[in-house]
Amino acid sequence: MLSTAQQAPRVQIVNTASLRGQMSSLVSLPEEAEALDDAARTLPVDKETLRRCVGDEEPFIADVWGKRAQVVTQGIPASDLIDVSDIDRMLTSQPLLRAELIRLVRKGDILPRGSYLRSLREVYPRPVDHRMTEVERTFEDLTHGIASPAEVTAAVRGGATLILQSAHWYHPPLTAFCRSLELALGHRCRANIYLTPGSAQGFGLHSDPHDVFVLQAFGEKNWHLEATPWERQHRMEPGLTDLVLRPGDVLYMPQGTPHRAHTQSGQSGHVTISVTSNTWRDVLRTSLLELLEESLPAEQLDAELPVGWLHDRGSTTGPTERLMAGLRTVLDDADSERIRSAHLRTFLTELTDRIPGAFATDHTLGFFGVNDTTRLRRQETVPCALFRQPETRRLHVVLGRRTVTVPDHFGSAVRHIAACGEFQPQDLSFALDVSERLELCQALVDAHLLLLA
Template structure:
């Protein structure tokens, strides 16, 4: 993407032009986004760029700027969140640090101006006008229904968590110093204008945690002015900074971030331990002892390296031939446990209770996962496997991406999972693959098993009786 020039930049003196005022818009502005499916939502978000072009040319490669001239799009973006919305939310007990950060970039360093306790309107006003500080509001989808709808669809589209933050920055001010993050970032400009400067990535595909780069970061590769309704994407690892130019009272933008800890290394770290454990039960060679004093040696010898390489090579060959499955169960559970619940979820099961003569279909397929695991009560000598169905329908929207959800495995199993005998796996796969299926055609021998399976799914609002 060519470098963008900047014209009409305000001077550094206080004699600036009058502030541009944001239009007051209705919260029910018509949406230019299509919520029919996760695919259609993302397509409408990045239009006119197609999804195939986006993932071939931009995803994890380079920034993409989409400038919109349609007033309807600008009005919709404004309706997603404004400073007035944050002021209204102060009555709901917002807290510093947990919900709101007050930050300012001073001499290239981040300065946090938070106080303890609840966030008051007066504090927002003081920090914006007098301290020229930025307001960072964490995870607004907890309060704004339209952002909930957007992020829930994006989580289904990417198969990964999608977080968000609101940044409100006053005129001629910058909230954060130049830095890079470990997520893929989509910027939506909601109010006013903001100047973005992007630099070359510190390393291809940033490491696990965001770290402020060295002061000497070179010249920007992109110098961009975002206006209300514009969208900017840049890959993780891209050094960036943003400021509100002169003549703009304040600027509000929304960051949508995704694909944190979603690398090949993360998948291998999750999948390899369980794969090796399963194979060790059937392959004697993996249960043979390692060479004597291996742990006391400074490094392994050539013979040991060859033995390990042979084991990994056999595993790789079985993976390629389809004789070994990759089961990244921890990553899947983490996603299902922490993602947003569907906005359209009804509190009661859909339709009447299923009967043998009924035809049924799964609801919220993107919100459930089926795994085969050993029972926690089983002993090592007699391991019994069960089928577990986990889902996110009972997840808390209020805690989304806030780190408040407990990770006690046993508690989560009991509250958000269903357990079935291993014999039920073919029937569950049927339901996952078919759009509609007669209960009698389920791959289970007994009619009672067919009824108990469908009733359990129906009672969790995962099954619809047609």
């Protein structure tokens, strides 16, 4: 028997990718299978964010998604996500928007970057002994410059639409909104901000290669839509053609829907959420690779192709037949839940980290540490799913790129943490003793699921 010093730690933080092949399907402990499975499937989904965009989600998913356009009216104005003062701050008060984060479009034409960017050398001077060639200087100005507030403002006054791209990276309200929506949908989301002056049009008639939600923040904008791909396929007339979006309205368009928009007399601002499809091709790519690595010996998968295989067809016959036989066995043994779980782990692992408040929590806890009365809260932008490793009777709490592994009997405490807003470690006394619950909470703080309340 191992001594205390030799025993494996009860709680460990590991990289999720390193656990490929070790986690089974979603947790299903015999005595509480339904509760655990439900927690793993649904947390931390915020259905309010989805309902804000689509209304009643069940008929939307069944009858609208990917098929036809829809408008939800009289909702919450998107000014809580973006307003004029936010755009002012990003562009004029803290003017550090890089070239790839900004575009200007007027009547279908994208304005050249050189007309509104200034060199980063003004902000980060180069060493005095570095002499740039003209080509280097031009390349830097066009690809690594930052927005010039005066030039951008002049362009917007002249009728150009300002597009702040990938705003979910740097604007916290959109960071949280996109994370909540992508966990509810199961698809990746990104946000662009549009500011259009009065009597102006940005793009002409065009379509996007992704599904789109348009949330009107301030002002009004006229939209013209044509038939969606699904409507064209079924030879149907477009369900929506001409409409006006006002604050609180949300427009949904399936990918490939032709559309254009323009303002009347007043300025308009809206947020566009682009939804990148998570396809069955992605499922097969991720799950088949994992199943193969689980089931076939590494020496077979990593064996070199025979010399001369390019022109000697017979040299690959035997190895190919053995590989295909192994693949058929793997596919015969794989059920739908195993494949779904493998792809779920990959999807969560590839999500970008969203952990606001991590440094502040570390700073405070560095002085006091977690104790039984420390008030903690769940980080809503961090995903959480439970998986089981049957051989070792351990649970894997997958938190995006990080995984916390715990003993099986920690499961009910983890579910309680994942489902609640604020709590204290002493609230977990129904499941864990004091040392166990403090160890668990500290690990979940270190893995960024928990913050100081």
